[in-house]
Amino acid sequence: MMVAKSTLMKWHYITGLIMIVVVGIHIAYRWPSYDASVSWPAVESQIGMAWYDIVLLIIIYAASYHAMNGLRTIMLELFHGGKAFTTFVDVLVIALGLLVVIVGTYTVVSIIPL
Amino acid sequence: MQKSKRISPRWGLWLRGLDEWLVIFQKVSGLALALYLIGHVLAVSAALGFGHNVTQQQWNAIIFGVLEKPHIGPVSVGALLEYLVGVLLVIHGANGFRLILMQWFGIGLPKPSRHTFPRATPSPSAAAQRAYKYAVVIVTIVFIILATYDVFGALLGW
Ligand code: HEM
Numbered sequence: 402m403m404v405a406k407s408t409l410m411k412w413h414y415i416t417g418l419i420m421i422v423v424v425g426i427h428i429a430y431r432w433p434s435y436d437a438s439v440s441w442p443a444v445e446s447q448i449g450m451a452w453y454d455i456v457l458l459i460i461i462y463a464a465s466y467h468a469m470n471g472l473r474t475i476m477l478e479l480f481h482g483g484k485a486f487t488t489f490v491d492v493l494v495i496a497l498g499l500l501v502v503i504v505g506t507y508t509v510v511s512i513i514p515l
Numbered sequence: 516m517q518k519s520k521r522i523s524p525r526w527g528l529w530l531r532g533l534d535e536w537l538v539i540f541q542k543v544s545g546l547a548l549a550l551y552l553i554g555h556v557l558a559v560s561a562a563l564g565f566g567h568n569v570t571q572q573q574w575n576a577i578i579f580g581v582l583e584k585p586h587i588g589p590v591s592v593g594a595l596l597e598y599l600v601g602v603l604l605v606i607h608g609a610n611g612f613r614l615i616l617m618q619w620f621g622i623g624l625p626k627p628s629r630h631t632f633p634r635a636t637p638s639p640s641a642a643a644q645r646a647y648k649y650a651v652v653i654v655t656i657v658f659i660i661l662a663t664y665d666v667f668g669a670l671l672g673w
Binding site: 424433435471507511 | 615668
């Protein structure tokens with residue numbers, strides 16, 4: 402299946418814009434003390450909020466696409482291989498992306514209080 | 516036919532100014548963040564027992580027993596790395612937003628027009644380009660100040 406590079410980049414930009422909001426929320430929850438925000442009582446209350454879990458899911462999907470498309474661009478820029486190399490990179494980033502998506506989704510969906 | 520001389524790339528060409536630095540930085544930080552994403556999702560999922568052992572014991576065992584255990588003096592190496600990832604993220608995000616406004620929406624770029632000879636194509640406004648880049652630098656500096664307080668504030672007695 403071929404997808405135009407311009408389509409891949411359009412989604413790279415869309416996921417980038419989405420992440421400014423959702424990753425912003427994720428980082429804002431580390432305020433005003435990073436240490437306190439990763440202590441168990443704080444974490445328990447964060448993951449206990451359904452809307453925060455949905456934010457985590459959105460980050461997982463947006464970041465996996467953006468990061469894996471970015472990784473693909475970097476590798477194809479750095480190493481000029483043929484068609485076989487491109488296929489190898491495609492398979493690699495899809496596998497890594499699926500790993501993040503599956504593990505992340507499984508964990509969050511098991512926790513979300515809905 | 517005129518023979519053209521091939522000039523091999525020189526680092527001096529890349530390390531000229533903020534523009535060149537931002538290009539390299541966007542790629543290096545993107546690569547670091549992509550690798551961090553994989554490790555972060557796997558580690559935090561494990562600390563939550565993949566959703567099936569959501570307990571303080573499990574969380575503390577992975578987060579404080581492994582990731583934030585090594586210390587340099589009073590500073591946790593894990594927390595220090597998170598701080599650095601935060602700094603990479605904000606430069607990448609701020610510069611990424613600049614790139615999106617320019618490359619996707621064309622804001623601050625001249626209207627595309629028919630290419631005529633010689634040099635009739637308007638060049639991007641230098642003032643707009645400078646404003647963009649200074650905005651990235653300012654967002655970064657503000658974030659670093661906030662993040663330093665956030666991660667090291669208690670340690671430094673602020
Ligand atoms: C916070 C919001 C973010 C925004 C607005 C953003 C935006 C961008 C933009 C505009 C580019 C340059 C694309 C190009 O013109 O070639 C880029 C590259 C990249 N980004 Fe992000 N990004 C964000 C977060 C992230 C995160 C969290 C990751 C990793 C998990 C990431 C990974 C990458 C990679 C690997 C590249 C290099 C690809 C290339 O050079 O084309 N980005 N990003």
